Amino acid sequence: MKILTLLCVLAVLSASAELTLGRLAVNNRFIANNYVPVEVLLITLVYFFSTSTAKYRRILIATYALFAIVWTVDKVLFDVPNETNSTMALVSRLFLFSISLLMISTASRDTKTALGDKPIFWVAAGVLLYSTGTFVVVGLGNRLLQLNVTLFVIAWHINWLLLIVANLLYTKGLLCKTQA
Amino acid sequence: MQNSGVDILFVVIGGSAILLLLAVAYIVVTISSHRRVLEAQQTKLDEVRKSEEKYRSLFDNSLAGIMKFSPDTWTVVDSNEAIRTLFGCGSQEELRGCLANLSPSSREPIRQSLAREGRIAGYEIQTTRKDGEELWILFSAKMMTGETLAQAVVVDITKRKEFEETIREQSALLDQTQDAIMVVDDRGKVTFWNAGAELMYGWAEGGDPRPCDSRASLLHVQEGGLPGSDGGHRPIQRVAWGALPQAKGWERDPGGKPLEDGREAGQR
Secondary structure, three states, rough: HHHHHHHHHHHHHHHHHHHHHOOOOOOHHHHHHHHHHHHHHEEEEHHHHHOOOHHHHHHHHHHHHHHHHHHHHHHHHHHHOOOOOHHHHHHHHHHHHHHHHHHHHHHOOOOOOOOOHHHHHHHHHHHHHHHOHHHHHHHHHHHHHHOOOHHHHHHHHHHHHHHHHHHHHHHHOOOOOOOO | HHHHHHHHHHHHHEEEEEEEHHHHOOOOOOOHHHHHHHHHHHHHHHHHHHHHHHHHHHHHHHHEEEEEEEEOOEEEEEEOHHHHHHHHOHHHHHHHHHHOOOOOHHHHHHHHHHHOOEEEEEEEEEEEEOOOOOOEEEEEEEEEOOOOOOEEEEEEOOOHHHHHHHHHHHHHHHHHOOOOEEEEEOOEEEEOOOOHHHHHHOOOOOOOOOOHHHHHHHHHHHHOOOOOOOOOOOOOOOHHHHHHHHHHOOOOOOOEOOOOOOOOOOOO
């Protein structure tokens, strides 16, 4: 749960930094681009420590290793400075979507405790909602930005809204009776 | 350009809404199915609990002592109040101590029988209560399916043993006397026949009660007027089977043995 707390703090810091830099008219896209692997790593660690099944742990490690390779390759070969890396944003959401489904499914198999009493369920639900809800926004964000900034800002509200929802669900997870 | 942007915005909002709805639906379905599973599990658990309470009550309130134990180590895993009372123990630990008092010669046949046949029935053991008082128990046990433990039912037979001893003593006393004493049940069968009666009527008791020949002899003797209708006693005569009055409904016991020729009445 310490990792989850760290994730919440980093999410708030990242959003605040983006907002501040945006207000100062400084390009803030590098924050979002570099925050992606950190966010994925922290969520993977939260999932990793919440499950005791060796099989799921191996799956999480293997999937994150694959993600890290893809991210590094993309960073080295295809990175465009000062532009949102929508490809990696999409890949990260796909990755988070997959492992969140896996964790929800794992949590629902355990019938000793109610699903609502499991912190991991709330975290996975938050990540699932955020990654699916923002999938289209990040996928088409650059295209929208090129066409109309105002429309992009409108669309980006989906991201903020879902970020709040996800953090509320993380908090619910932190306040659960049964702590992992 | 503006129209294209609005179109993309709609695609973004619509696409996000659809994906979000799918995610929410997945979460809701998962929660609901999990709740149903939990409820079904809870219902089953309640049924099991009720059943367990029912059998627990039978176990606890049984007048016979019941315990669950390991035949190898004689470690008591569970016991009811009756068995603890029987041994005069207040707790399971004390009961363990009392069972430790059982002699190895008592324990070994139980262990062997349980290992070989998986059960033992009606095994009588002499032991002591916690306070040292003598105790006789009737021990029956059966191995529990799929476990290394056995379930035992223990009944206190100390009183029965005392009665048996008393009867044995009285029976021995009855055998000492020269008077013919016999016990006849309501169907006319002789259930006890002492040595005096053997001598008097000429039929030996062969261990098991052999009522027919004894009755026959008795009848014949009575017909002969044994008690003496004239006030005196007539001499006792040995009776031969062939002379018995079958017409009176007496059956001959094929195992009946007349006393050997040459033995005199009064001689043992």
